[in-house]
Amino acid sequence: MAEVMQDYATSEATNEGAADQTATKTMNMIEAINSAMDVMMDRDPDVVIMGEDVGYFGGVFRCTAGLQAKHGKTRVFDTPISECGIVGVAVGMGAYGLRPVPEIQFADYIYPGIDQLISEAARLRYRSAGEFIAPITVRSPFGGGIFGGQTHSQSPESLFTHVSGLKTVIPSTPYDAKGLLISAIEDNDPVIFFEPKRIYNGPFTGYYDRPVEPWSKHAASKVPTGHYRIPLGKANIVRAGEALTILAYGTMVHVAQAVVEANGVDAEVIDLRTLLPLDIETIEASVKKTGRCLIVHEATRTSGFGAELSALVQERCFYHLEAPVERVTGFDTPYPHSLEWAYFPGPIRIGRAIAKIMKD
Amino acid sequence: MVKTPAAKPERKPPAKSVSAVLPEEGSNHPRPRDPQRHEATQDELLHFYKEMLLIRRFEERAGQLYGLGLIGGFCHLYIGQEAVAVGLQSALTPGRDSVITGYRDHGHMLAYGIDPKVIMAELTGRGAGISRGKGGSMHMFSTEHKFYGGHGIVGAQVPLGAGLAFGHKYTEDGGVCMAYFGDGAANQGQVYESFNMAALWKLPIIFVIENNGYAMGTKVSRSSAETEFYRRGDSFRIPGMQVNGMDVLEVRGAAEAALEYVRGGNGPLLMELKTYRYRGHSMSDPAKYRSREEVQNMKDTSDPIEAAKAELLKMGVTEETLKSIDKDIRKTVSEAADFAETSPEPDPSDLYTDVLVEQY
Ligand SMILES: Cc1ncc(C[n+]2csc(CCOP(=O)(O)OP(=O)(O)O)c2C)c(N)n1
Ligand SMILES: [Mg+2]
Numbered sequence: 001m002a003e004v005m006q007d008y009a010t011s012e013a014t015n016e017g018a019a020d021q022t023a024t025k026t027m028n029m030i031e032a033i034n035s036a037m038d039v040m041m042d043r044d045p046d047v048v049i050m051g052e053d054v055g056y057f058g059g060v061f062r063c064t065a066g067l068q069a070k071h072g073k074t075r076v077f078d079t080p081i082s083e084c085g086i087v088g089v090a091v092g093m094g095a096y097g098l099r100p101v102p103e104i105q106f107a108d109y110i111y112p113g114i115d116q117l118i119s120e121a122a123r124l125r126y127r128s129a130g131e132f133i134a135p136i137t138v139r140s141p142f143g144g145g146i147f148g149g150q151t152h153s154q155s156p157e158s159l160f161t162h163v164s165g166l167k168t169v170i171p172s173t174p175y176d177a178k179g180l181l182i183s184a185i186e187d188n189d190p191v192i193f194f195e196p197k198r199i200y201n202g203p204f205t206g207y208y209d210r211p212v213e214p215w216s217k218h219a220a221s222k223v224p225t226g227h228y229r230i231p232l233g234k235a236n237i238v239r240a241g242e243a244l245t246i247l248a249y250g251t252m253v254h255v256a257q258a259v260v261e262a263n264g265v266d267a268e269v270i271d272l273r274t275l276l277p278l279d280i281e282t283i284e285a286s287v288k289k290t291g292r293c294l295i296v297h298e299a300t301r302t303s304g305f306g307a308e309l310s311a312l313v314q315e316r317c318f319y320h321l322e323a324p325v326e327r328v329t330g331f332d333t334p335y336p337h338s339l340e341w342a343y344f345p346g347p348i349r350i351g352r353a354i355a356k357i358m359k360d
Numbered sequence: 361m362v363k364t365p366a367a368k369p370e371r372k373p374p375a376k377s378v379s380a381v382l383p384e385e386g387s388n389h390p391r392p393r394d395p396q397r398h399e400a401t402q403d404e405l406l407h408f409y410k411e412m413l414l415i416r417r418f419e420e421r422a423g424q425l426y427g428l429g430l431i432g433g434f435c436h437l438y439i440g441q442e443a444v445a446v447g448l449q450s451a452l453t454p455g456r457d458s459v460i461t462g463y464r465d466h467g468h469m470l471a472y473g474i475d476p477k478v479i480m481a482e483l484t485g486r487g488a489g490i491s492r493g494k495g496g497s498m499h500m501f502s503t504e505h506k507f508y509g510g511h512g513i514v515g516a517q518v519p520l521g522a523g524l525a526f527g528h529k530y531t532e533d534g535g536v537c538m539a540y541f542g543d544g545a546a547n548q549g550q551v552y553e554s555f556n557m558a559a560l561w562k563l564p565i566i567f568v569i570e571n572n573g574y575a576m577g578t579k580v581s582r583s584s585a586e587t588e589f590y591r592r593g594d595s596f597r598i599p600g601m602q603v604n605g606m607d608v609l610e611v612r613g614a615a616e617a618a619l620e621y622v623r624g625g626n627g628p629l630l631m632e633l634k635t636y637r638y639r640g641h642s643m644s645d646p647a648k649y650r651s652r653e654e655v656q657n658m659k660d661t662s663d664p665i666e667a668a669k670a671e672l673l674k675m676g677v678t679e680e681t682l683k684s685i686d687k688d689i690r691k692t693v694s695e696a697a698d699f700a701e702t703s704p705e706p707d708p709s710d711l712y713t714d715v716l717v718e719q720y
Contacts, residue, residue, distance in 0.1 A: 056577065056578070057577035057578070057648075060576070078582055078583065080584065081514050081515065081545060081583070082547050082548055083548075084548075084549050085549060108513070112549070147432030147433035149433050149434065149496040150495075150512070151463075151513055152433065152512075331711060331712070332715070333715045334494075337499070338485025338493035338494070338496075339485070342711065343711060
């Protein structure tokens with residue numbers, strides 16, 4: 001079984017990008033994620049979807065809406081509120097050859113399942129010398145900007161990138177979300193797929209007092225209706241530039257871009273798309289070109305993924321750097337209930353960091 | 361101003377081991393006596409009525425403030441369930457017994473006589489809120505009242521409750537912990553770890569399952585293999601009691617029997633309170649999972665406040681008295697709302713306090 005699955009991702013014609021996809025539809029990120037699961041369920045009878053309120057109700061963010069009606073209750077089903085059980089059962093299903101896509105309703109609720117993710121999902125392949133694998137994709141909305149307070153706003157990605165044996169993926173557009181989720185589901189390793197919930201319905205720029213643009217105004221909302229992949233481990237240069245490199249993912253890609261547009265600085269903005277495997281080549285080439293690097297994430301600063309990025313950039317680009325690597329991140333505190341916009345690493349703090357790097 | 365716990369009283373470790381083991385194998389485990397509906401005096405019932413009405417009016421107002429955008433994020437109303445918190449809490453000894461609950465916590469706070477102003481101000485995220493705006497609706501505490509929160513993670517408060525009960529036993533203060541959780545929370549694994557430890561160590565705790573029929577959009581029958589929740593402690597030899605949670609006097613009567621049992625050193629007890637929430641799970645719940653008729657029928661036939669009112673009228677309390685009570689309560693709630701709207705947000709520097717004792 002394991003061997004069969006080893007070949008899974010390469011067994012069919014790879015359709016990287018949407019080159020020969022004719023039919024597209026305007027989708028927001030929720031619809032794109034829904035479409036990825038729908039397409040995968042059509043293609044692979046082993047794909048099953050499980051989680052709290054995902055079936056009958058269609059998910060609290062509607063990401064699984066309609067899937068139970070279409071694919072049946074055996075393949076799209078509700079679970080009790082038992083995150084440890086959800087993840088553990090999915091790992092067992094995966095080891096037996098299924099391809100489960102469990103949803104954890106909010107990333108903040110993933111912690112009861114973390115033992116199963118770290119001790120089982122991430123380690124099964126290694127300790128069975130490749131005999132058993134856990135090809136699960138744990139989807140979970142993450143991040144702030146929705147007044148969720150400490151239990152609905154966290155960005156725990158670096159807990160997972162710290163664990164060998166897991167992949168961590170974070171999309172920033174509907175187009176990417178669908179292509180990356182398909183790759184994640186087809187991937188033969190466990191993937192944590194964090195969905196930036198603040199941008200489910202539109203690309204939030206961090207200017208919280210301005211109306212939010214819907215995705216339909218954004219080019220990346222043209223999403224092929226069929227199957228396509230965006231490979232894991234390939235970053236996306238969303239804006240080319242010469243003056244400095246900005247590394248971001250999820251919501252912060254849009255915030256960074258908006259600040260760059262507003263400031264008129266010629267920054268190269270890189271959307272990492274997958275934190276692990278990391279596309280270090282793209283990062284390295286860019287920083288060597290610009291000589292300056294700013295890292296932006298919502299997660300808390302200390303031991304955040306930015307620390308890893310900063311270390312890598314320093315190791316690989318030290319002699320090209322013209323200024324210290326800067327980080328704009330969440331503060332090292334729990335996510336507060338009030339003062340969200342003081343907490344959120346928004347345009348003002350990013351603008352200040354850019355000014356500082358450019359002065360050095 | 362940093363909240364510091366009260367000075368630690370001098371004490372010696374308990375003479376008897378706290379982790380005293382179960383009775384001999386096979387011995388008959390004691391059972392609580394059959395609960396009797398509480399025979400309330402007119403004054404007593406009037407008091408319960410006022411408390412329930414305060415909760416209802418408070419929650420209605422909170423719903424309005426939410427609609428106006430003054431409360432952000434997540435807010436779970438207690439409307440319909442008032443008799444549970446009021447009936448149970450009224451049987452506890454203030455200052456001795458402890459209480460812990462989940463995120464649907466406004467009612468429990470009010471039933472404890474905590475000032476509605478500081479509760480409402482917490483909902484609006486103001487510095488004068490009981491958690492100084494950092495916790496929000498789901499995270500409120502009052503050490504003064506031995507009210508230990510207010511917890512947003514479903515089920516997480518249950519082991520904490522067992523720990524509080526351990527504390528009662530260790531300090532020999534004669535207190536009992538009342539740990540509330542929902543029918544959905546009853547499916548979390550950590551609940552059963554807590555049951556086992558509480559029974560093993562004979563901890564003075566009452567596990568209270570507020571069975572309102574739904575966990576978000578999931579009906580009990582779709583998530584639970586055993587829907588008679590009072591039986592969930594069976595395999596730990598924890599006796600269970602099923603109580604009509606829509607009748608404040610039945611709740612109060614059951615609480616007395618339960619407390620008698622637990623205070624008698626018999627270890628934990630499980631109470632299932634059959635109740636119903638009228639409103640959506642939180643403020644953004646489309647409520648498509650149940651019919652309007654179902655909700656209306658509960659309101660018409662089982663409302664705890666209407667039932668108490670009818671009983672009061674029968675006892676000879678006049679309509680006028682009840683009207684003036686309602687007026688007073690509306691005034692209290694309006695004052696709380698005004699306070700919550702006009703008091704200032706916390707200072708941004710407050711974001712950094714209370715992460716650890718010292719600031720880094
Ligand atoms: C660990 C965890 N998983 C999921 C959630 C999301 N969630 C919040 S409330 C809730 C339903 C809980 O239902 P129940 O225990 O019956 O309590 P009720 O809301 O009915 O009072 C869910 C799934 C959460 N807060 N924490
Ligand atoms: Mg419930």
